[in-house]
Amino acid sequence: MKDTVAPYTTADGRQIGDVLMDMRGITLRFGGVEAIKDISFDIREGEIRAIIGPNGAGKSSMLNVISGFYNPQDGEVWFRGAKRPPMKPYQVARQGIARTFQNIALFDGMSVLDNIMTGRLTHMKSGLLAQAVWKGRAEREEVENRAVVERIIDFLEIQAIRKTPVGRLPYGLKKRVELARALAAEPKLLLLDEPMAGMNVEEKEDMSRFILDVNDEFGTTIALIEHDMGVVMDLSDRVVVMDYGRKIGDGTPSEVRNNQEVIDAYLGVAHD
Ligand SMILES: Nc1ncnc2c1ncn2[C@@H]1O[C@H](COP(=O)(O)OP(=O)(O)OP(=O)(O)O)[C@@H](O)[C@H]1O
Numbered sequence: 001m002k003d004t005v006a007p008y009t010t011a012d013g014r015q016i017g018d019v020l021m022d023m024r025g026i027t028l029r030f031g032g033v034e035a036i037k038d039i040s041f042d043i044r045e046g047e048i049r050a051i052i053g054p055n056g057a058g059k060s061s062m063l064n065v066i067s068g069f070y071n072p073q074d075g076e077v078w079f080r081g082a083k084r085p086p087m088k089p090y091q092v093a094r095q096g097i098a099r100t101f102q103n104i105a106l107f108d109g110m111s112v113l114d115n116i117m118t119g120r121l122t123h124m125k126s127g128l129l130a131q132a133v134w135k136g137r138a139e140r141e142e143v144e145n146r147a148v149v150e151r152i153i154d155f156l157e158i159q160a161i162r163k164t165p166v167g168r169l170p171y172g173l174k175k176r177v178e179l180a181r182a183l184a185a186e187p188k189l190l191l192l193d194e195p196m197a198g199m200n201v202e203e204k205e206d207m208s209r210f211i212l213d214v215n216d217e218f219g220t221t222i223a224l225i226e227h228d229m230g231v232v233m234d235l236s237d238r239v240v241v242m243d244y245g246r247k248i249g250d251g252t253p254s255e256v257r258n259n260q261e262v263i264d265a266y267l268g269v270a271h272d
């Protein structure tokens with residue numbers, strides 16, 4: 001069966017597992033615009049998978065299909081060996097998929113801590129009634145949620161700004177808080193839409209390190225969209241290249257870098 005491809009070992013000795021997410025023949029249309037045209041690719045357990053391509057190629061649309069924001073007109077989404085029926089984003093989140101957005105989506109007036117706590121919502125089982133009836137359980141849940149969030153705050157080194165309203169933070173730190181909120185969901189698969197866009201060199205280095213650490217220490221599988229080819233080459237195990245909604249390349253960073261169609265469509269031209 002296609003979704004039990006043998007695990008493999010990367011050049012630097014990391015173990016990559018079986019197929020976690022399998023996108024099969026995905027087509028997504030907006031009216032007359034075909035944003036994704038019959039694309040198939042997979043994401044394996046433990047890998048960092050990059051999606052690259054020019055502006056308007058369909059990269060964000062692809063993440064939006066994975067996260068359940070859009071349901072494709074054609075094709076199948078397989079997750080953890082099962083075909084996924086059309087789902088709402090909150091249902092996908094409950095399956096263990098979290099994301100950040102190309103344009104930061106945080107609550108500016110709320111503190112860093114409270115923003116990150118919103119990432120725990122998918123784990124909260126106690127509704128208001130349950131909280132009234134089973135006070136103990138709700139309290140235990142609250143303690144557990146706090147502990148997860150505190151661990152992530154330490155991990156991403158944002159203790160000093162925990163009480164700061166997000167709206168007052170510089171851009172680079174907002175992006176880090178958004179990553180923290182996504183991690184608070186303890187996702188199996190983390191989707192990052194241009195996590196380093198608009199950052200200076202130092203901020204990019206910090207973010208790259210955090211992404212690698214998340215992958216390494218939590219074992220989180222990561223799919224990320226990124227324009228900076230240096231970052232893509234450094235971080236990713238495999239790369240999917242999109243252009244005008246089509247897939248034009250798929251392989252290790254060095255394979256796609258030497259792919260003539262990829263060079264012509266993307267690598268050979270200036271882009272942001
Ligand atoms: N909600 C929408 N309604 C209509 N068209 C859309 C919508 N979202 C995306 N598109 C169109 O789909 C195509 C792919 O857009 P998408 O945002 O996925 O590209 P992208 O590769 O993420 O680009 P960028 O690098 O600029 O972020 C574009 O032509 C875009 O205009």
Ligand SMILES: [Mg+2]
Nearest residue numbers: 059060061102
């Ligand atoms: Mg995009």
